[in-house]
Each structure stands twice: as C-alpha cells, then as structure tokens.
Amino acid sequence: MNSYYTSVELGTNDIKILVCNKTKNKFHVIAQVCSPSAGISKGIIVDTKQAINSIKKAFKKINEMLQMKITKAVVCIPTINCRTDIVIGSCDVIDYQEITGDDVSNVLKDSVIGQVAEDEELITAIPISFKVDEEEGIKDPKGMAGKSLEAKVLITTSPKDLVYKMLEVLKLSGVEAIDVCYSAVADYYAAKNNNLDKQVGSVINIGEDKTTISVYNKGIMIKSKVINVGSKNIDNDLTYIFKTSSEESRRLKENFVIADSRYADVNEICEATLKTGKIKSFNQLELSKVVEARCAEILKIAKNELKNLTKREISYIIITGGVSELAGFQYVVEDILGLKGRVCNITTMGIRHNKYSSVYGLAKYFDSKLKLRGKHVNMLNNEDIENLITIKQTKENNDNLINKVIGHFFEN
Numbered sequence: 001m002n003s004y005y006t007s008v009e010l011g012t013n014d015i016k017i018l019v020c021n022k023t024k025n026k027f028h029v030i031a032q033v034c035s036p037s038a039g040i041s042k043g044i045i046v047d048t049k050q051a052i053n054s055i056k057k058a059f060k061k062i063n064e065m066l067q068m069k070i071t072k073a074v075v076c077i078p079t080i081n082c083r084t085d086i087v088i089g090s091c092d093v094i095d096y097q098e099i100t101g102d103d104v105s106n107v108l109k110d111s112v113i114g115q116v117a118e119d120e121e122l123i124t125a126i127p128i129s130f131k132v133d134e135e136e137g138i139k140d141p142k143g144m145a146g147k148s149l150e151a152k153v154l155i156t157t158s159p160k161d162l163v164y165k166m167l168e169v170l171k172l173s174g175v176e177a178i179d180v181c182y183s184a185v186a187d188y189y190a191a192k193n194n195n196l197d198k199q200v201g202s203v204i205n206i207g208e209d210k211t212t213i214s215v216y217n218k219g220i221m222i223k224s225k226v227i228n229v230g231s232k233n234i235d236n237d238l239t240y241i242f243k244t245s246s247e248e249s250r251r252l253k254e255n256f257v258i259a260d261s262r263y264a265d266v267n268e269i270c271e272a273t274l275k276t277g278k279i280k281s282f283n284q285l286e287l288s289k290v291v292e293a294r295c296a297e298i299l300k301i302a303k304n305e306l307k308n309l310t311k312r313e314i315s316y317i318i319i320t321g322g323v324s325e326l327a328g329f330q331y332v333v334e335d336i337l338g339l340k341g342r343v344c345n346i347t348t349m350g351i352r353h354n355k356y357s358s359v360y361g362l363a364k365y366f367d368s369k370l371k372l373r374g375k376h377v378n379m380l381n382n383e384d385i386e387n388l389i390t391i392k393q394t395k396e397n398n399d400n401l402i403n404k405v406i407g408h409f410f411e412n
Helices: 048-066 101-112 160-172 183-191 231-242 246-255 284-309 329-340 354-373 382-394 401-411
Strands: 003-010 014-023 026-036 072-077 083-092 120-132 135-138 148-159 176-182 200-206 211-217 220-227 269-273 279-283 316-320 341-343
Touching (some): 072 160, 072 183, 072 354, 083 101, 120 220, 148 160, 176 183, 183 200, 183 220, 183 316, 183 354, 231 284
Parallel strands (some): 003 072, 072 176, 200 316, 316 341
Antiparallel strands (some): 269 279
C-alpha cells in the first residue's frame, strides 16, 4: 500500500519540508526543501509576520517543484519544557474476538483521559507494552483474541501557548498540521533499527542555536534536555577571532574547515571577506583549530548533561544536526564520547545529510503510529498523485532528480 507524507520542521536558520512516499516498506523522497527562515528562534515563533512569510516561501518552492499545492503536514515541535509521564489505559475489545486498530486507538485514548493539565497539550502517547486479558508484555496486540485490552503508555506534553502558536502560524500560511511530534523523537526514528530498540542510548542533535540531548529506553524517549549552545556559536567564534562577516564565517565552516584539526592542511588556502570589506586569505589549519575547540566543547557539555539525565549504562550515542556533517567530525566524537559515539548516517537518496534527520524521522514516526493503529493516511489526494505520475510520463527526458526518483518507485 502506497502512503504519501509531508513533514515540516521550523528551525532558527532553515525551514525544512520533506515529501516522501512509502511503498514496499521503503521510504522514497519525492521532494525536499531547505529554505531560509525568519521570525523563529530556538524553534519558537518570535515574530508571527516574518515566520508566516518564510513558511509561505518554503512551501512555494516545494509546490513549484511538484507542480501541486501541499496543504497538509506533520510538524516537528521543539523539545522544550517537555513533561513525561507513564499512564495506564484499558478498554473492552469491541467484538470480543479479534483486537483491531480501533481497539488500540481506544485504549490509548483511555490512557490519556484526565492526564493532561489545562495549560498543556498532549504531543505523543507512545505505548510501552500491551496486556491482553492476562497475557502481558505485548508490543502489538492486533490480531490477537481477547476480551480486555490494557496499555502502559508514555505520554509527553508541552505548554499550549508554544504548540498553538506554531500551529496557528502554519494555518495562516495555508498548511494544516494533522499531527505533531517532538523533534527529539523524530531524530531517533531517523536512526532507528532493531538493535537500538533493545538498548538504552542517546541522540544528540546540535542545532543552530540549541543542542538537544535525549535518552531512549528500547526506542522510547524517557528524558530530554535542551542547552543553549549550537552550531551558530562556531560561526560566532570564527567571526570574533578572524573578523570575518557572519555570512563568510558560515561559508568557511560549511565548505572549508575540518572538524578535527589533525587532518587539516596548513597549505590549503581560502579567501574570505572581513567585516571591513577587505579580502584576506586563511589557511585550513588555523580555522579548523577554532572549529574543533567549539565542537569539542559542545560535545563535552552534552556528555555531562547526559550523565545528569540518566545513571543507566548507555549503549550508543548518536550525533545529528547539520554540523555533524563537517569533515572529520566523527573523530572529534570518538575523542570526547568514546566508541559508543557515532555520527548519524542517513542513506535515503535525496536527503543524505543530517540536517534532515528530524523531518525525515518525523515521517517514519507518523507511519509507525498509523501502522500500530491500523490506519492509512495520504497527505496527497488522488488528483495530486495522478499529477506526479503525469509529470514522470510527460518529462521522461528531464534530468530532474525528482522525476528520476518518481520513475524508480512507480515502475518497481
């Protein structure tokens, strides 16, 4: 069964939109956009007008790529002031014979009744395990026979004003949010596999101006902490020390430096514009030493916060976020976090970059949520899907990557 999902993340520096298709249990990227954002800081709307304008521009880009109008999406919510709790729900099985997705939905609904404060909004309700009659420890009860169904559920909530403002801005931008999820949960789903689902570990997302450290037990986020340091601090360091403009500092960081200065070359030279407007040459080694120091500091802070979050033995620490794509970053991770630390590796064609981890994982999380409930949702209508096929059929000589991808999974 084909499913089409649109996911969006509103970041400080970028708005990321992903349109993907799931078929034969594989996700295929149809289109993605990473567009400059404004009016958003640390995932929070600080200027409604600017935010709406930047969201509209981002969706205009992806609409033009697909030659259709995207109006529905699942949305990443920043992991700020996140409250977690474990609750129990129960219900009678509808037909007293076979448990269906409707029964799963009913027991999850029962688990959250009366559990959410008036000033908070429910973000996720992730089942830890189910109990059918007297049989416990069940992960997916659908298809089992029984009269009663019980669920132990981890729920997460956020302040209403934060969530509602984001949803309102999206609505004013012409986009309906049909579900929300914490970016930290989405990051886990981007890296999720059967081994991780059996272990206790952490995912650290180094964002533009904040870093999120989250702890997961068998695939379920149990704790999270946000610290106010991120990749923008690297830009600021370069600007302060070398007097380059902020734009030039970002360019040098993304295109020239090596995160581990041991692998930098003093003979590699790059010119950059200073704040004064003058052009100056810098070698790779001198720039990389500054970048390495800040990357190491961020990882050390995250490591200490992780110790405060849990005393359990950690089996893995996955680092994601755009800065983790810097050349040599894995070596810095190993120096600070040891062999348990590794950089996230997204291999899906079209988004092979860790800046897309949250928006990609969000689509996978939403699909998993629907599967457990026995539901099927398409965020594109039949006319839009037919339009995608038409684009492929009428532009076979076009070298556009989107058409190639569409052709790949419609023909197989």
